Amino acid sequence: MDTIKQFASEFFVTGDPLILGAQVSIGLTMVAIVFVLSYFRKWGWLWREWLTTVDHKRIGIMYVICSILMLFRGGVDALLMRTQLALPGMEFLHADHYNQIFTTHGVIMILFMAMPLMFGLFNIVIPLQIGARDVAFPFLNSLSFWLFFWGAMLFNMSFVIGGSPDAGWLAYPPLSGLEGSPGVGQNFYIWGIQISGIGSLMTGINFIVTILKMRAPGMGLMKMPMFTWSTLASCLTIILAFPILTITLFLLFMDRYFGAHFFTLDAGGNPMMYINLIWMWGHPEVYIVILPAFGIFSEIVSTFAKKTLFGYKSMVFALMSISIASFFTWAHHFFTMGSGANVNAFFAVTTMIIAIPTGVKIFNWLFTMYRGRIKFTTPMMWTISFIPCFVVGGMTGVMLSVAPADFQFHNSYFLIAHFHQVLIGGVAFGFFAGLTYWWPKMFGFKLHEGLGKWAFWLWNIGFYVCFMPQYFLGLDGMTRRMYTYDFDMGWGPLNLVSTVGGFLMGIGFLFQVWQIAHSIKFMQKDTTGDPWDGRTLEWSIPSPAPLYNFATVPTVSETDDWWATKQRRAAGVPDAPAPALEPIHMPKHSGIPFVMSFFWFVAGFGFVFDWLHFVIPGLAGVAICMLVRSFQYDTDYYIPVDEVRRTEAALRGGKA
Numbered sequence: 001m002d003t004i005k006q007f008a009s010e011f012f013v014t015g016d017p018l019i020l021g022a023q024v025s026i027g028l029t030m031v032a033i034v035f036v037l038s039y040f041r042k043w044g045w046l047w048r049e050w051l052t053t054v055d056h057k058r059i060g061i062m063y064v065i066c067s068i069l070m071l072f073r074g075g076v077d078a079l080l081m082r083t084q085l086a087l088p089g090m091e092f093l094h095a096d097h098y099n100q101i102f103t104t105h106g107v108i109m110i111l112f113m114a115m116p117l118m119f120g121l122f123n124i125v126i127p128l129q130i131g132a133r134d135v136a137f138p139f140l141n142s143l144s145f146w147l148f149f150w151g152a153m154l155f156n157m158s159f160v161i162g163g164s165p166d167a168g169w170l171a172y173p174p175l176s177g178l179e180g181s182p183g184v185g186q187n188f189y190i191w192g193i194q195i196s197g198i199g200s201l202m203t204g205i206n207f208i209v210t211i212l213k214m215r216a217p218g219m220g221l222m223k224m225p226m227f228t229w230s231t232l233a234s235c236l237t238i239i240l241a242f243p244i245l246t247i248t249l250f251l252l253f254m255d256r257y258f259g260a261h262f263f264t265l266d267a268g269g270n271p272m273m274y275i276n277l278i279w280m281w282g283h284p285e286v287y288i289v290i291l292p293a294f295g296i297f298s299e300i301v302s303t304f305a306k307k308t309l310f311g312y313k314s315m316v317f318a319l320m321s322i323s324i325a326s327f328f329t330w331a332h333h334f335f336t337m338g339s340g341a342n343v344n345a346f347f348a349v350t351t352m353i354i355a356i357p358t359g360v361k362i363f364n365w366l367f368t369m370y371r372g373r374i375k376f377t378t379p380m381m382w383t384i385s386f387i388p389c390f391v392v393g394g395m396t397g398v399m400l401s402v403a404p405a406d407f408q409f410h411n412s413y414f415l416i417a418h419f420h421q422v423l424i425g426g427v428a429f430g431f432f433a434g435l436t437y438w439w440p441k442m443f444g445f446k447l448h449e450g451l452g453k454w455a456f457w458l459w460n461i462g463f464y465v466c467f468m469p470q471y472f473l474g475l476d477g478m479t480r481r482m483y484t485y486d487f488d489m490g491w492g493p494l495n496l497v498s499t500v501g502g503f504l505m506g507i508g509f510l511f512q513v514w515q516i517a518h519s520i521k522f523m524q525k526d527t528t529g530d531p532w533d534g535r536t537l538e539w540s541i542p543s544p545a546p547l548y549n550f551a552t553v554p555t556v557s558e559t560d561d562w563w564a565t566k567q568r569r570a571a572g573v574p575d576a577p578a579p580a581l582e583p584i585h586m587p588k589h590s591g592i593p594f595v596m597s598f599f600w601f602v603a604g605f606g607f608v609f610d611w612l613h614f615v616i617p618g619l620a621g622v623a624i625c626m627l628v629r630s631f632q633y634d635t636d637y638y639i640p641v642d643e644v645r646r647t648e649a650a651l652r653g654g655k656a
């Protein structure tokens with residue numbers, strides 16, 4: 001009995017009422033979901049239509065749903081921290097608890113919120129934008145999603161079972177080593193990220209091949225929409241950067257499980273090696289998430305200014321050169337390491353160089369808007385507010401890149417303000433803009449504009465109120481990851497202001513949830529398929545797009561091909577006769593990605609607790625799934641012409 005009690009108290013996270021409350025509500029939510037699904041007999045539907053789907057549009061929607069949930073969790077973490085810091089000497093969170101929260105907040109926001117939101121948009125938009133019927137490898141795509149999903153589940157489980165990681169979002173050793181973190185939290189970190197990271201790597205490969213090989217005839221590389229270009233740049237960065245992460249985490253795993261000494265202070269190891277490696281992935285990683293945001297802004301600017309994007313070629317050049325340059329700046333994260341003036345000078349200069357292509361893009365967007373008839377829709381407002389925000393965030397980044405000055409800024413609130421300015425004002429605003437912009441394509445109705453504008457203003461005002469004071473706190477000496485501070489430091493007032501701003505953004509998030517709920521219920525169906533008067537191919541088909549996307553594959557002749565088609569039609573030029581319908585080749589659904597990823601989760605869980613009786617069945621399950629899949633030959637089918645004709649007639653209101 002006592003051993004069971006002992007085991008349970010170590011296995012389950014126990015603690016203050018706050019945690020207990022959260023755990024109880026997680027439990028109740030799960031029971032409620034199971035109940036609703038059973039009551040409405042939806043299990044079969046869930047399995048057939050969603051869990052086994054290989055349709056890129058549905059996979060995209062599942063990514064988006066998960067990332068919104070993760071935004072909620074990461075946001076709650078953020079507000080807990082801001083509450084603790086609101087006043088000097090606050091006793092809301094303990095030091096240990098604060099450490100866990102900034103760690104999970106950072107990991108969740110970057111890896112389980114920003115990345116899946118981005119992958120969701122890739123999935124929803126890219127095939128439609130290049131005139132393809134799906135991604136190059138639909139089965140792999142589904143596997144990527146489920147690996148992300150189960151990896152995220154494993155990571156989030158540490159909240160209830162075993163204990164959360166607490167060594168910061170990049171888990172520097174020796175703190176993250178066995179001696180610094182003897183608990184299982186760091187194991188959850190390693191395996192949660194490892195499993196989902198392999199999914200990310202596969203997504204990168206999938207979209208590179210899709211973009212390079214599956215474009216509609218006539219769409220040369222220099223005729224691709226800018227979001228497609230930015231996706232290509234981001235995915236190239238993924239396939240070069242993510243293997244570094246995989247290896248680094250693997251080495252950390254070796255250190256923790258087998259007493260290897262890669263990153264220890266003794267026996268020939270060196271913790272600084274980890275810090276170099278993790279930033280060789282970590283710096284490109286921030287460009288992986290920002291490049292697609294640049295693509296989204298480009299699409300939106302030209303749509304709502306009703307003009308061709310200014311400087312198309314320079315935009316492509318800028319995207320590509322940023323993706324290359326991002327691999328040569330990593331040491332700017334530790335100028336204080338002591339590698340000497342020459343090394344620091346190199347990394348300072350490479351960092352500053354990135355400002356050049358970024359500036360080129362800013363001017364391109366401004367010139368696109370110049371003399372345009374701008375429509376102030378919500379996506380456009382996110383875009384317009386992004387520009388000054390990113391310029392200031394970028395400038396403070398250049399300040400940080402001045403190596404001698406960084407000895408002052410390093411690990412202070414100045415840094416916290418800088419990276420949130422580019423991550424919120426750039427990445428988050430970009431993905432919000434993209435979500436609002438492509439929402440009608442996903443679901444066939446627009447999001448409510450009024451509520452969206454409330455969310456927009458709350459996020460924007462909240463952002464400046466929250467983060468501007470932090471620059472000054474940083475200059476005043478307040479360091480990051482500090483759970484409390486003394487009254488005498490004089491940091492109280494600015495911290496209080498900052499917390500108020502944090503909550504304004506929280507209210508902004510509630511408005512977004514309200515906006516989605518309201519729109520699902522009340523917004524009218526968009527029957528045009530082209531509610532924004534768009535320019536690229538995705539707007540040429542009905543919304544939501546039919547399973548096969550394009551009844552006949554379009555032929556492209558211009559950069560903004562759909563816009564050109566509309567111009568021609570307006571001028572009375574008849575469309576070229578549509579080619580005859582042909583049976584459409586489609587991939588079959590499969591349950592293997594879901595099951596196989598679940599087995600990875602089981603194995604990961606076993607690794608976390610060092611329980612071979614989970615590891616072995618888990619890995620065996622993975623191997624069996626691979627075997628089964630390699631003997632499946634019947635993986636595709638054809639949609640007959642009749643069915644395509646019927647679907648098209650129904651979607652286009654009778655005129656086939």
Ligand code: HEM
Pocket residue numbers: 075078079081082102103105106107109110114167168169170416420423424427428466479480481482502505506
């Ligand atoms: C509602 C908006 C947000 C607020 C109020 C907020 C607040 C905070 C706070 C208080 C910290 C801890 C600072 C410290 O004690 O060192 C932090 C850290 C961090 N945040 Fe946020 N955050 C927000 C959104 C985001 C977003 C959108 C991202 C990424 C896409 C992000 C990424 C990070 C990262 C990577 C860290 C560092 C964690 C670490 O030190 O290991 N945050 N944030």
Ligand SMILES: [Cu+2]
Pocket residue numbers: 282283329330332333
């Ligand atoms: Cu960096």
